[in-house]
Amino acid sequence: MSIGNIFGIAGTALNAQLVRMNATASNLANAGTTASSEAEAFKAKRTVFKALVNENLTNAGAPYVGGVKVDRMQDDSTPIQAIYDPSNPLADAGGYIYPANVNEVTEMVEMMASSRSYQNNVEVVNTARQLMLRTLELTRT
Amino acid sequence: MDLFSNPLGIHERALQARSQRMELIAQNIANADTPQYKARDLDFKQVMNQQLGQPIRATDDRHYAIAETTDSNAVKFRVPFNTSFDDNTVEISVEQSNYGKAAADYQATLSFLESRVSGIRKALKGE
Numbered sequence: 001m002s003i004g005n006i007f008g009i010a011g012t013a014l015n016a017q018l019v020r021m022n023a024t025a026s027n028l029a030n031a032g033t034t035a036s037s038e039a040e041a042f043k044a045k046r047t048v049f050k051a052l053v054n055e056n057l058t059n060a061g062a063p064y065v066g067g068v069k070v071d072r073m074q075d076d077s078t079p080i081q082a083i084y085d086p087s088n089p090l091a092d093a094g095g096y097i098y099p100a101n102v103n104e105v106t107e108m109v110e111m112m113a114s115s116r117s118y119q120n121n122v123e124v125v126n127t128a129r130q131l132m133l134r135t136l137e138l139t140r141t
Numbered sequence: 142m143d144l145f146s147n148p149l150g151i152h153e154r155a156l157q158a159r160s161q162r163m164e165l166i167a168q169n170i171a172n173a174d175t176p177q178y179k180a181r182d183l184d185f186k187q188v189m190n191q192q193l194g195q196p197i198r199a200t201d202d203r204h205y206a207i208a209e210t211t212d213s214n215a216v217k218f219r220v221p222f223n224t225s226f227d228d229n230t231v232e233i234s235v236e237q238s239n240y241g242k243a244a245a246d247y248q249a250t251l252s253f254l255e256s257r258v259s260g261i262r263k264a265l266k267g268e
Contacts, residue, residue, distance in 0.1 A: 003160040003247075006167040013171035020174075049175040051168075066168035068175055117173055120233065124167050127244045131163075134251055135156075138258060 003135070005063050006128040010121040012052065012067030017118040019070045020047045024111045031102040034083075036090045042100035044076035044107070076101055148261055151193070152253045158188040159247040165216065166240045169231050176227040180219040180236065187215040 023045045035041040050071035052058050058065055078101040086095030162183040172178040221230040 002157075003163060005164050009164065009167045009171050016171075017174075049172070051172045051175045051178050066164070066171070068171045113174070117233075120170050120173070120237065124170055124240065127240065128163065128167070131244060131247050131251075134248065138251065138254060 008064030
């Protein structure tokens with residue numbers, strides 16, 4: 001238990017938030033895609049976080065117990081709204097196309113939330129670093 | 142103050158407790174978006190009681206009264222001000238302010254340690 005562990009803990013959080021931001025970027029990039037069946041249509045990806053509460057979830061003696069990891073990626077459960085567009089080359093036999101279930105507003109909010117969380121953890125690292133340096137200064141007083 | 146057997150006094154152990162508290166708050170901030178995560182914090186008084194081997198007591202009428210705690214585990218769950226829809230009890234503003242406070246407390250203990258070290262240095266030099 002030392003101030004050095006803070007770097008590991010905040011590091012896992014930076015990592016997890018970056019994965020979340022990546023997922024958001026992928027969702028936004030695929031917002032305009034369409035497919036010819038509901039199964040093929042792009043579904044927004046959501047990251048599910050999990051706390052690394054004990055040693056069993058990390059390597060033995062790892063300095064980041066108490067951190068966070070991305071447990072799994074989940075498809076957004078929002079139903080896909082089929083659109084009737086028989087002229088579209090991707091239309092199925094009934095004339096329907098299946099756009100992605102990405103909501104741009106939701107994704108923008110996700111992006112801002114993850115970037116704020118990222119900044120919070122950067123600030124945690126900064127403070128811990130300053131305190132660590134001050135502790136080292138103790139030998140010079 | 143025994144200069145050789147215990148040169149840094151209680152501050153050495155206080156610094157450990159301070160850094161443990163900072164670590165716990167860092168864990169809370171790291172898990173701000175984790176579903177069902179419960180924020181935790183350290184009961185500093187209880188840690189110091191354990192370290193001292195005797196409880197901190199109000200021994201004078203002018204001392205502030207302090208509540209007695211009986212359980213031995215100093216790490217406690219935080220009671221959130223608001224509910225959240227994913228059962229996460231981390232409130233980021235609370236954690237941020239607590240982290241700032243914990244950092245200031247850490248620096249305060251560091252200042253005590255610094256003055257101890259420079260005092261001992263002065264005593265050894267005999268200036």
